[in-house]
Amino acid sequence: MKPRVFLGIDIGGTNIELAVVGIRGRLLAQDTVETRPNDGPVNAFARIGERVSSLVGGSRDVEAAGVGCAGLVDFGRGKLLSSPNLPTWRNTALSRIARRHLGVYTVVDNDANAAAFGEYKRGVGRGARSFVCITLGTGVGGSIILDGRVLRGRKNYAGEIGHMTISERGPLCKCGNRGCLEAYVGADALVRSAMKKLRRGSGSLLWRWIRDQKRAASPRLIAEAAKKRDAAARAVFDEAGAHLGTAMASLINVFNPDVIAVAGRVAAAFSLMERSMWDTIHERAFAEAVGVVAIQRGGLGKSAAAIGAALLARQAVRERADDPRGG
Ligand SMILES: [Zn+2]
Numbered sequence: 510m511k512p513r514v515f516l517g518i519d520i521g522g523t524n525i526e527l528a529v530v531g532i533r534g535r536l537l538a539q540d541t542v543e544t545r546p547n548d549g550p551v552n553a554f555a556r557i558g559e560r561v562s563s564l565v566g567g568s569r570d571v572e573a574a575g576v577g578c579a580g581l582v583d584f585g586r587g588k589l590l591s592s593p594n595l596p597t598w599r600n601t602a603l604s605r606i607a608r609r610h611l612g613v614y615t616v617v618d619n620d621a622n623a624a625a626f627g628e629y630k631r632g633v634g635r636g637a638r639s640f641v642c643i644t645l646g647t648g649v650g651g652s653i654i655l656d657g658r659v660l661r662g663r664k665n666y667a668g669e670i671g672h673m674t675i676s677e678r679g680p681l682c683k684c685g686n687r688g689c690l691e692a693y694v695g696a697d698a699l700v701r702s703a704m705k706k707l708r709r710g711s712g713s714l715l716w717r718w719i720r721d722q723k724r725a726a727s728p729r730l731i732a733e734a735a736k737k738r739d740a741a742a743r744a745v746f747d748e749a750g751a752h753l754g755t756a757m758a759s760l761i762n763v764f765n766p767d768v769i770a771v772a773g774r775v776a777a778a779f780s781l782m783e784r785s786m787w788d789t790i791h792e793r794a795f796a797e798a799v800g801v802v803a804i805q806r807g808g809l810g811k812s813a814a815a816i817g818a819a820l821l822a823r824q825a826v827r828e829r830a831d832d833p834r835g836g
Pocket residue numbers: 671672682683684685686689691692
């Protein structure tokens with residue numbers, strides 16, 4: 510019998526990250542395929558299917574696949590209900606399409622759960638009993654893993670850390686609520702905060718880059734300026750760190766985590782937020798719980814969700830095998 514492996518598929522708006530993981534959880538191979546969202550999910554999975562045999566190699570068998578995708582996912586049915594990155598893929602039975610093109614059992618979860626599970630098993634969350642992962646990007650995602658299992662809630666909506674209210678009268682969030690964490694530390698919020706500061710004082714390096722050199726304002730550019738000690742840019746991340754710390758203080762009091770990971774694209778600026786984040790946490794959370802938590806930048810980078818999706822597939826297969834009804 511050939512060695513069994515698990516395939517992880519992280520579907521983003523532009524690219525699909527693929528990861529092949531061995532039975533012991535080791536990463537064996539990786540690849541990237543274009544999403545081409547307007548061509549639809551069937552086309553995307555057909556292209557993934559074409560890539561898989563060369564990625565896996567003839568000496569191994571894929572036992573199951575895991576798909577991670579931004580948006581609302583019906584985990585039990587393997588269905589993507591809606592996704593901000595893939596608006597035309599609404600109500601799509603991704604597990605059925607994947608099964609048809611890959612020929613294996615497939616689980617589907619949201620990308621924040623997949624990334625968190627990857628960090629929990631193979632990244633900075635290894636060995637944690639209570640693990641919280643926050644993903645910072647255009648949206649702010651989250652996931653909570655307790656005793657080895659993703660906390661899903663009744664309908665897999667649990668873990669929406671980006672939509673925790675941290676201020677009752679705060680700015681309007683895309684979800685319709687006011688004062689969500691995402692409305693303070695999402696990529697758009699960081700750019701808005703920088704532009705507001707720049708309009709007040711124009712001596713800034715960041716201002717010169719944006720106005721004179723016509724560079725596009727982005728969290729990455731703001732971070733670059735902050736690393737060159739630009740005061741306005743540093744203030745953006747100081748304030749974002751304090752907001753992040755407010756959310757984390759509540760998470761620490763509620764879940765008593767041993768590790769909190771900060772992952773996602775904007776996590777590259779984590780070191781710029783760390784000081785104000787910790788100051789706020791010390792002010793607001795129980796000292797006993799703060800004393801045992803490690804807060805770290807995620808270790809798997811952009812591969813986290815693909816690796817985590819493969820590991821979720823492995824967990825699902827093990828549980829099916831343990832189920833006397835045969836799953
Ligand atoms: Zn919100």
